[in-house]
Amino acid sequence: MMMFCCLVMHSLLLPRCAIPSARRAPPVRLKSSRFAEITSPAAYEGLVQTLPIEGATVVKFTAPWCRTCRQSNAKLSFIASKWRRASFYELKLSEPQSVEWARQRGISQLPFIEVYEGRTCIERFVAPPSRVRALSSALTAARRRLRYQRRLRTALRLRALRRERQRLRSALLALESEERELGRRLRWDRVMRQRAARYGS
Secondary structure: OHHHHHHHHHHHHOOOOOOOOOOOOOOOOOOOOOOEEEOOHHHHHHHHHOOOOOOEEEEEEEOOOOHHHHHHHHHHHHHHHHOOOOEEEEEEOOOHHHHHHHHHOOOOOOOEEEEEEOOEEEEEEEOOHHHOHHHHHHHHHHHHHHHHHHHHHHHHHHHHHHHHHHHHHHHHHHHHHHHHHHHHHHHHHHHHHHHHHHHHO
16 A cells, blocks of 8 residues: 555656647748838839828838848838838839839839838938838838828818808808898888878878
């Protein structure tokens, strides 16, 4: 009996080895990039002409053979994930025609970033891994200017509405005064007709 108790205690105190599972762990799904793909330079030109007036837009120029682009991609995607109200696009320069088009636009190194405030380009810079933070600074500045412009438009609209209300109030007072004057004239005409009918008969 003593031997049996010792064996039981020994089996309980021994560390249990983990049994390897036959199933593999599910693969980790990476979040998809927020950079929507632009198919061609012509599509880029059309996009720039139709950008929203009240919003920040980022366009990234990359190429499949660009090693620096792959190194900066993770940091740029992380910044894009934090700016939910901005729009992000990517144009891949894979064809010789698109590369020549980029050179004509002054894009000599990749990855290249353009930041738009509304339909106006406010920042253009090369974005290696060491300069990715410049994108956050540009977006912060664009957000501040957009907020200021939004407040300014709201203040101007409010001022215009107040002026319109004052004009309508003045017009209403004028109509009320005219209504009182017409009522007074009608009452006076009624009295005069009654007098004329009384004395005329």
